[in-house]
Amino acid sequence: MVGFWIIVAFIFTALFAPWIAPYDPSEQDLLASLEGPSVAHPMGVDFFGRDILSRVIWGTRVSLTIALMAVAISAIVGALLGSLAGFYGGILDEVIMRIMDVFLAIPSILLAIAIVAALGPRTSNLVFAVSLSTIPEFARIARSAVLVERSKEYIEAARAIGESRLSMLFRYALPNSLIPMVVQASLRMATAILSVSGLGFLGLGVQPPTPEWGTDLSLARTYLEIAPHAGIFPGIAIFLSVIGFNFLGDGLNEALNPRLKDR
């Protein structure tokens, strides 16, 4: 439940950023450069004299959008690939799952780094980079869910009354893999946020002056000794949003997965 409310708060912040943020996130007041937290600037000011609170608020929109798009794409593509592999089996299964193995074999942050390095740090490439390493997870879940469902009697029954294989897949088997997919999606949102901000921190993510937590954090690192506040607040935003999605994922898992219930 805690996770749910944290996420609601972040989504609200992302949606209403223009109305909540006290300043324009790229408005520079160089005289105030690196000023600590005050009433006018509750989180202080960064090196370029920009209000950190406003940047954190706008950064919510940037981070959540990229993470959400990446997870949505990988969930859809993963579900399709995995369920096709599980449902049809044979060569198709082999080919799809071996390709998935290739992407699992490259550590995810390195895969993202390689893609962004080759294609450039545009938002669309970031989404692609983060989603690609997540597709195999979703494919595996969908595949095993479909494999379990396929052997059940109701599928046999559907086949007996002459329903086509494809319609059985989409009407029965896929919807039944929804619960593990939703749990996974929530946990993957957490990893996606970490990846996006990690790329930003390395200078390979969202490019300045666009406000993004990781990118802002990497700027703040240079002035850490004079202005620690600039490094602390964007980090708290990442931390809280990741906790939120992890909490939500764990909670959903426990609530929806009968195996984990108290016996």
Next chain:
Amino acid sequence: MRVLLLIPVLLGVSIFIFLLMRLIPGDPAIIIAGENATPEMLQQIREEFALDKPLAIQYVTFMKNLLSGKVVSIKTRRPVFEELFPRFLNTIHLTLFSMAIAIPLGITLGILAAAHRNSLLDNFVMVLALLGVSMPVFWLGIILILVFAVQLGWLPSGGKEGFANLILPSLTIAFALTSMIARMARAMMVETLSKEYIRTAVAYGLPRRKVVYKYALKNVMIPIVTVIGLQFGYLLGGAVLTESVFGWPGIGRYIVDGIFSRDYSVVQVGIMFLSMVFVLVNLGVDVLYMLIDPKVRRDVSKA
């Protein structure tokens, strides 16, 4: 059998990375040789890497050059392998030290939490572990630097001169790793404790302590160790961020530096190398698992 299955995966990885690097806009000869290359050098590179030939031949040539250690760094002109290897050892050094902290701590906490399920201790450990897996490593690194290097001045904030330099980056990695291991160990122990034979043992009146720490623990250690082994490769990749924060001269930072100096040979060889290590470690863990667990061994020989 398992080893044979690896070959297509490794091939796939190398083809993917190769194609990805070819997607970089611009003349591949300039990309390989660097912006300041003379026309003669470019010509030499074109021949050496067969850049005027079809893509498939280019790939084969590149792999040949790679395996014979001929791929050189654009910046230093030295073979990438020679530069990469000592840095890889630095990363291993950091990773092993973090694991030495995290494995005993994580397993102990996870098992204790499961044994005292829903107690105060359990809740405390689980919340702490959730914080640990949610904390961005680069941010934790920054906080540790702020506290222990800037404020207290006890430890150096970066570099690799001695043991003191190892402490902060190791703690950074170890916090996340301990949390991950504790969560997995608890989940597996909880599942084992709900099994028939455990409940039977308790029902027969065996002391619960003995059941938990003798019978259940024995059965849960193998899967825990396996999962930890699988984390090792992930750690090698994850060290990229920690190494950047602390200026630790490991392979992750070497690759990132390569990206910024547009040294694509370094990037390409580095990522391929780490992926191979990752795959081989996972294979090693699987083989070890088979050797330890007679049940799995039997299943495999049957199949």
